[in-house]
Structures are given as C-alpha cells and as structure tokens.
Amino acid sequence: MTEEALVRQLKDGDKTSFDLLYEKYKNMALHTAYLITGDLPGSEDIVQDTFVKVWLHCRELKNDSGFKAWMMQILVRTAYKSGKKKSRELPDEDILQKADRGQSFSSMEQVIAREEAEMIAGAVRSLPVKQRTVVVLYYYQEYSVSEIAVMLGVLEGTVKSRLHTARKMLRGSLTKEPGMMVQGLI
Amino acid sequence: MREREAWEEKIKNALALECGGVTPSRDLKDRIDRQILESQKEAGNMKKFSMKKLVIGVAAGCLLVSGGVFAAGRVVSLSSHSYLGDAYKSYSDMDKAQTELGYSVDTVETFSNGYRFDKMFVDDVNGTDEDGSVVYTYKDLQISYEKSGEQAVWLSAAKPVEQQVRKGEPEATRQVEGTTLYYDTTTYKFVPPSYELTEEDQANLERDDFTISYGSSEVQVQKSSNVTWEKDGVYYNLSGFDLSLSADEMFDMAEEVMGTK
Numbered sequence: 034m035t036e037e038a039l040v041r042q043l044k045d046g047d048k049t050s051f052d053l054l055y056e057k058y059k060n061m062a063l064h065t066a067y068l069i070t071g072d073l074p075g076s077e078d079i080v081q082d083t084f085v086k087v088w089l090h091c092r093e094l095k096n097d098s099g100f101k102a103w104m105m106q107i108l109v110r111t112a113y114k115s116g117k118k119k120s121r122e123l124p125d126e127d128i129l130q131k132a133d134r135g136q137s138f139s140s141m142e143q144v145i146a147r148e149e150a151e152m153i154a155g156a157v158r159s160l161p162v163k164q165r166t167v168v169v170l171y172y173y174q175e176y177s178v179s180e181i182a183v184m185l186g187v188l189e190g191t192v193k194s195r196l197h198t199a200r201k202m203l204r205g206s207l208t209k210e211p212g213m214m215v216q217g218l219i
Numbered sequence: 220m221r222e223r224e225a226w227e228e229k230i231k232n233a234l235a236l237e238c239g240g241v242t243p244s245r246d247l248k249d250r251i252d253r254q255i256l257e258s259q260k261e262a263g264n265m266k267k268f269s270m271k272k273l274v275i276g277v278a279a280g281c282l283l284v285s286g287g288v289f290a291a292g293r294v295v296s297l298s299s300h301s302y303l304g305d306a307y308k309s310y311s312d313m314d315k316a317q318t319e320l321g322y323s324v325d326t327v328e329t330f331s332n333g334y335r336f337d338k339m340f341v342d343d344v345n346g347t348d349e350d351g352s353v354v355y356t357y358k359d360l361q362i363s364y365e366k367s368g369e370q371a372v373w374l375s376a377a378k379p380v381e382q383q384v385r386k387g388e389p390e391a392t393r394q395v396e397g398t399t400l401y402y403d404t405t406t407y408k409f410v411p412p413s414y415e416l417t418e419e420d421q422a423n424l425e426r427d428d429f430t431i432s433y434g435s436s437e438v439q440v441q442k443s444s445n446v447t448w449e450k451d452g453v454y455y456n457l458s459g460f461d462l463s464l465s466a467d468e469m470f471d472m473a474e475e476v477m478g479t480k
Contacts, residue, residue, distance in 0.1 A: 045437070046411035055248060064238040077247050085254045153233035172227055173234040203230075 040097040043088075055084055058101070061174075062108050068169040069112040071158055079115055083108040105174075106184045113166055113185070156206035164199035167192055249345055306338040316341055320360045324376035324453050325476050332468065334364040334372055344377065372459040374476060378452055387427035391466040400448045400473050402466040407432055409439045446473045 036057075042050040062083060066076035086107050094103050157168055170176045170184065171192075178196070182189045307316050310328045317323055319341040329335045339362040346354045359377035366372075391402040408420065409432045416424075416431070423429040445458040446469045457473050464472075474480035 052248075055251070059243050059247075063243050064241060067238060067241055068234055073241065077244060080243065081247060081251050081254065084251045085258060088255050089258055147236070149229070150233040150236045153230055154237040157230070157234065157237075168230070169234065172230040175231075 036100060037097045040091070040094070040100045043091050044094070044097075051084075051088055054087075054100070054104075058104060062104070065105070065108060065169060065174060066112045066115075068157075068173060069109070069162065069166050070115055072115075075115055076112070079108065079112045082111050086111075102180065102184070105176075109166065109170065109184045110186070113162065152207060153203075156203050159206060160199055160202055164195050164202065167195045168199045168203075171196060245343065246345075306340040308338050310336040310339075313339075316360060320358050320376075322378065322453070324360060325450065325455070325478060326360075326362060326374065326376070327475050330364065330472050330475055331480075332366070332464075332472065334366045334369075334472070337363045337365040337371065339363070344379075346379075369463060370459050370461050372457065372462065372464075372472070375456045375458070376453050379454055391470075393470045395448075395474055395477060395479050398448050398450055398477070400446055400470055402469060403445050403447070404428060405430055405443045405445070407441050407443055407460070409441070411437065414438065444469060446470060448473060448477070450477065 034053075036054075039050040039054055043054065059080065062080045063076055066079040066083075067073060070076055070079065083104065087104055094100060157165060160168060166185070167181055170181045171178070176184070178189050178192045181192045185192070307313075313326060316339055339360065341358055341360050343356050344359045345356050357377060357379055359375055362374045364372045364374070387403075389401040389403050393400045393402075405428045406423075407430050408423075420431065424431065441460040443458055443460050444462045444464065444466075445456055446466075447454065447456050449455070455473070455476065457469060457476065462469075471480060
C-alpha cells in the first residue's frame with residue numbers, strides 16, 4: 034500500500050495505518066529529535082508528542098503526499114521548543130551508550146575516522162539550538178533550504194543565515210582540533 | 220538532489236554515527252496510544268464506559284480478551300503491538316518463537332479439518348489500570364492458521380501475570396483428562412476513534428458478550444468464537460471472527476493442540 038493510501042486511511046481514523054506510519058518513521062523522528070536536543074529520554078517525549086499530534090490533527094493535512102514533511106514540521110517545532118528549554122548536558126546513560134558504540138572499531142583508520150566523526154558531532158552539539166537545528170535538517174536529513182524554511186516557519190534567508198553562522202562556528206571549533214580537515218567548510 | 224561535497228558528507232556521517240544504536244524504547248508506542256486515548260476522552264469523543272470493554276491495538280485480528288475470561292486484579296485493559304513484519308513465517312521456527320516466549324507450549328502445524336499453520340509471532344501484552352498506567356507486561360505467542368475459503372483461526376498461549384477468572388456462564392464446555400475447555404462467543408463492534416456510543420451500545424455494554432473496539436476506519440460488527448483452557452500454568456485461547464466452526468468442532472481442534480486427539 035502506498036503512503037498516500039495509508040494517509041487517506043489515517044484521516045478516516047484507521048489505527049493500523051497510523052501504526053504502519055509510526056513504524057516507518059519512528060527511527061528517523063527519534064534521530065532528528067536526538068540530534069537537535071541531545072537528550073535521549075527527552076527525544077522520546079518529542080516523538081510521542083509528535084505522533085499524538087499526527088493522530089489528532091491528521092485531517093488538517095491538505096496534501097496526502099506531503100505527510101513526511103508535515104510530520105517533520107511538527108517534530109522539528111516540538112524539538113526546537115524543547116531544545117531551547119533544556120541544557121546541552123549529555124545524560125550519563127548517553128555517555129555510556131557512546132562508549133559502548135566505540136568498542137567495535139579496531140583498525141587505526143577506523144579509530145581515526147571515529148575520532149574525527151566524534152569531533153564533528155561534538156562541534157555540532159555545541160552549536161546554539163537554532164543553528165544546530167538547521168545543520169541537522171540540511172546535512173543529516175538533506176532537506177533543502179526552502180523546505181527547512183517551511184518547517185521552521187522562517188524566511189529562506191533566515192535559514193541561509195543560520196547555516197552560514199553554523200559553518201563559521203563549526204570551522205572555529207574544528208580548527209582548534211589537531212589534524213582536522215575543514216577546507217571548504219566556509 | 221543537490222551534489223554534496225566531501226566535508227558535507229563528513230558532517231552527515233558524523234551525525235549518523237551519533238545516532239548509531241539509538242532506537243525507540245519498547246514502550247514508546249504504548250505511551251503514544253495511551254496519550255491518544257486520553258486526549259480523545261478529554262475531548263469528549265468517547266463516553267464513559269467500562270474499560271473492560273475496551274480493546275486497543277489488537278494486532279492482526281487476534282484476540283487478547285477472550286469471551287468470558289478476564290484478569291482477576293486491578294488491570295482493566297490489555298493491549299499489544301505487533302507487526303506482521305516481525306512474524307515467523309515457517310513452523311520450523313517454533314523453537315525460536317518458544318525461546319523468545321521463554322517456555323514451551325502445546326501447538327500443532329496442521330489440524331485434521333484442513334486448517335494449516337500460516338504465521339506466528341511473540342508480542343508483549345500490557346495490562347493497564349483505570350488510570351492508563353501499565354501495571355505489568357507479559358509475553359504471548361500468537362499463531363494463525365488458514366484454510367481456503369474460511370476465516371483465519373488464531374491460537375494464543377501465554378502465562379499471564381494475573382490469574383484469569385471467568386465471568387458469566389460459558390455457552391458450552393468439554394472435559395478432557397481433568398482439564399475443562401470453555402466455549403464462548405462475543406460480539407465485537409469495531410468503530411472509528413470519533414464514534415459516539417448509541418443508547419443501544421450503552422445497553423449492550425452491560426452484557427458480558429459484547430465489546431467495543433476503537434480504531435477501525437468504519438463501523439463493523441463481527442462475532443468471535445473462543446475455546447479457552449489452562450494447562451501447566453499456560454492459558455490457551457483458540458479463536459476467530461465469523462467462523463463457520465461449531466463449538467464441538469472447535470473443541471476437537473483444541474484437543475488436537477492438547478495432544479489428546
């Protein structure tokens with residue numbers, strides 16, 4: 034069944050269609066919320082709020098083929114509000130989870146790549162929430178500037194400006210790290 | 220899609236690595252469903268009725284609440300979330316399924332009346348109280364059997380946390396080597412979330428053999444048939460909707476599961 038057909042049934046109150054859409058997007062939604070907020074339990078709350086809003090307001094979606102963008106708009110706005118409220122401190126369990134993930138790397142190249150990725154991720158985490166949100170949407174989810182502008186309810190110029198500031202801040206953070214390749218970042 | 224430069228790919232890969240191993244917790248979907256249910260009640264879409272009559276998230280047509288049998292404690296509703304993508308498609312995977320379940324149960328691959336194994340899965344059943352809080356969770360094995368031209372039959376087997384008690388008289392019983400088999404039928408009315416209960420619904424809800432199930436796209440009434448029994452601490456439920464099987468035919472199938480026929 035196509036996603037449009039699922040959305041049509043969702044609008045008719047079909048719970049199975051809702052369950053299938055949740056299954057399809059739960060990981061993407063959680064990852065986006067996590068990258069914006071850095072708080073795993075808080076990210077689950079954001080995903081929960083998002084899907085509850087999806088169920089309660091699905092009839093307000095005009096274009097059935099635009100479900101993903103509409104759902105992401107709800108998620109990002111919820112995460113954005115949440116991210117503004119919370120500190121960027123990483124919960125202990127997240128740190129442990131990251132430590133566990135590092136154990137599978139063995140060769141020197143992998144260790145170096147891993148360290149570089151962690152530096153970049155750390156630099157993104159240290160960005161203010163406005164800049165971090167556009168970086169996650171633009172580089173990780175690969176949305177266009179115009180799509181991000183609609184999601185955040187801002188002008189395209191504002192998104193471009195935030196991306197520009199984010200790149201500048203990332204370059205500033207990463208040039209402090211020895212061996213980091215930042216050519217082309219700005 | 221626009222072409223990406225190497226450093227852009229590095230950012231994407233770094234963020235993907237950051238998310239590695241981050242997956243939704245097992246109870247997230249339950250929390251979402253409960254909040255939806257609460258929101259609908261607050262919005263006045265659902266009138267007050269006994270939670271024992273409410274079945275949510277019933278997966279793939281199998282029944283969590285069988286006719287006449289309820290948990291004895293403070294739990295008032297049972298819900299589960301399973302997806303056919305998680306199903307075992309071969310009966311030879313029974314060992315894996317029972318390992319997942321945590322104990323052995325009686326099953327058959329085929330019944331003498333032509334019903335054959337189709338698929339099976341193990342899901343988590345949540346028992347919730349009047350406030351919607353999950354009181355306990357237990358695992359449940361669901362097996363579906365199909366026969367050409369007939370409705371599917373489901374066999375479920377579980378060790379519930381709470382003792383199961385009967386409410387009301389069964390329509391028929393059979394004694395098999397010290398075990399009592401009970402036959403019940405229940406009318407299920409599947410309705411959309413925004414459905415308003417009619418006066419007739421309210422009156423029907425007073426009966427033990429009538430259940431409202433929220434979550435379908437349209438109003439649909441179906442009759443379930445169940446044979447239930449308990450053996451070695453495991454509760455079995457052989458069930459189906461709109462079956463053409465008689466009570467005796469279902470008792471015979473139950474005996475084949477028990478290995479006495």
